[in-house]
Amino acid sequence: MLPIVQIVHRPGILDLGWGHPDLALLPAAALQRATATVLERYGASALTYGAERGPGPLIEWICARLAHTDARAPDPVDVVITAGASQALDLLCTLCTSPGDTVIVESPTYHLAVRILRDRPLELVGVPSDADGVDIDALEIVLARLAQRGKRARMLYCVPTHHNPTGSCMSLERRRALAAVAAAYGILLVEDDVYRELSYDAPAPPSVWSVAPPGAVVRIGSFSKSLAPGLRLGYLTADASLAQRLIGSGLLDSGGGLNPFVGLTVAEVGAAGDFDATVARLRAAYRERRDALAHGLRDYLPPGCRFTAPGGGFFQWVELPEGVDAGELLPRAEQAGVSYLPGSRFYLDAPRRNTLRLAFSLYPPQQLVEAARRLGKAIDDHIRFINGYVTD
Template sequence: MNYKFSEIFRYIKPSEIRSLLKYTSDPELISFGGGMPNPESFPVEEMKEILADIMDNYGKKALQYGTTEGLDVLRDELAKYVLKTEGINAKREEIILTTGSQQALYAIAKIFVNPNDPVITEGPTYVGAISAFNANTANMMAIDIDENGMNVDELEAKIKELSQNGLKPKFIYVIPTFQNPAGTTMSLDRRKRLLEISERYEIPIVEDNPYGQLRYDGEPVQSIKSMDKNGNVIYLGTFSKVMAPGLRLGYVIAPREVIDKINLLKQGLDLASDSLSEYIAYEYLKRGAIYRQIPKTVDLYRKKRDLMIKSLEEYFPEAATWTKPHGGMFLWVSLDERIDTTKMLDRALKAKVAYVSGSAFYPHGEKHNSMRLNFTYSDDDKIVEGIKRLAYVINEEMEVVE
């Protein structure tokens, strides 16, 4: 059989992160490559009680198909949760459950983007967003970020440039709090300016907030969605970082017309998200377990962040720089510009240490001398040893390029 696949596969490329998974079976490999929460953060005992109660009280419903938009009582609890944690006022009908936030990214691109339509992202940005937008043939344009988030002056200049050519971005995608991959947080002033730009040019903002509750120090910054008075912001959340990623449960908060379109698309994707996961999340919120678990996770991750930064300071070459995030799961390391971290990865894997090269986080692979390091997953001793191995690899690479 000579299969004839659709043109869409010209745009879809394999994820470097997923490609690294084949090495995870090697017990000697220390991987900073994935974005996985630490299993020690999973509320296992609480889940045992919740599951038992669900089987006793909702068993037949929890094991049945659910509605496409998601469990009503869960959406009500989510409305309470985002009001308490992010200051977002949302009604039940403005919330839809998704099979992980990755499905939400794919759905948003699908309902807004026609082939080659421009979409604005941060540079660097989440590799999963790049995959989702590529799968919908978006023409992504990355706006540089610094320690205060997206450069909004550069953003407005790009919008004006596109306008002169008769083009307008379909949306602006940002991860303003503990950005993936850089770990940076957008300042309040820039958030307000971004919202003003969105309103002035009538371009929606997609605010992705997987890590907002994982704050280790510093003061919280108001979410963009909480300041949105005119329905300009589409907000994405997930249970993966505050409950468990294996349950594959995310959500979108947006104006009803957007939710309705996602609902229609989701009917063609999976009919509905997992009913059992939705009942688990409902009980997890209703019982307040999420508010007991998050501080434990924060304490665990804060120590790991500090340990990785201390190890970088001790072992990495002087020319290397890195972000020092107030929360989240990642550090962004920049090396001598002569080093190509994509090419260096083979050398690192031979030394039994893994990372994700910086170019994977740019829509067109623009930059090559950076890497993303995850500090949440590895055991403490492996963080130290992994940074030692990586420092050795970098020093070897420097001898080659000099």
């Protein structure tokens, strides 16, 4: 039988490489109720080509939600419904870049966003980040170097909130500085904001979009993390003129709004109070998983490994001792029954090979502790092998 899901399970391996949710946490019953209500309420109108911007009830609900979870609520004319954050980025590439344009990408960054950008004939340039996100001094150096070559950056992609892969969360001060640089240089800053709802210790900081001068930032949001990725539903907030350009695209003219039936269903999930309930449940579950993994890592990782538990999102970033290559460690880890993504996957250039990313979204707490134990043993064995105590 052909598969119906993307994930491939490998028996015997706790695979912390997948940034996917645990099926047990997905709100199937709430979606079933909402689907029935939508069909009852809207009849066949729910099933025809939808308004280009997206369904009105969903846009109104998103505006109201962001009034609570962000520092500024968008107007409905600032919002466009998308088929997830990935499709939003793709649409922005289609309408806001031309072949040969330069796009700046923080490094490390969400590796699959880089894949979307690489589907285009764009020049990608990395800018390093520190624990607080994009390094502004380094960004200005990159921009000056581009200017020396007679080039300007067209777009900058970054994940300021609960970063994939590092879990870092940019300070408000850095958000303001980044927005100011983008505005000063006329760069369209694409803020990937998919983890805003999954904040475990404190509310997420204001989005860069909310503190930026008008037109400098497009924020892309998603229901993949707060409800379910199979919905393929997200949104963007931009200034009204860019939003208007996007809804005038050939794609939306031909197909109408993206996933209108799903959009109406998600609006109903919100109206019925099931979005709040789901997000509260997810936050509690993922917080517990984050903590279990952190405890396991604290107990089992050998000296010289470093990590900081993230304040939200799905990912735990780990630094191995200098000289230990996470790519070389991987076969040994998999033999021990645990897997992950080597950190080098997330860098545009100059990868730090002693880093790795663990997703704590897929497994319950006990299995995460077991994964940490297996990883600790694999690292221990690998270090002893490197030091020549053991031969394979």
